[in-house]
Amino acid sequence: MKEYKFERVEVKGLPGLYSKAKEDYRGIIRNHAQEGWELVQIFTPLTSVYGGTPYFEIIFSKDV
Template sequence: MYEHTFRRVELSAFNKKPKEDYQQIVFDFEKEGWELVQIFAPATSGYGAASYFELIFKRRID
């Protein structure tokens, strides 16, 4: 069995770049035993671009 967690990364409204270093987020979660499963981008906003994406992690429950 697994547990899951989700980490939202907001995107800049101007240039749509991540406001945080998502690579560092992945490294930090992996140190705690989490495995990256998917990066999810939601439906687009009014201007045709997402305002955030979510990193989805899982780890085994012992």
């Protein structure tokens, strides 16, 4: 059986123009990997006309 964890990362700037993650997503992934979590997917649930998003979610899983 798997357990799932979702980490939301906010994006600053205009969606699609000059936007940047507010946190270092690479560091988030590394920290979770050290705790036994495996990266499943980085998901952007909403996109604007210009292809931007106000946030994205990093999805992790691990065996229970």
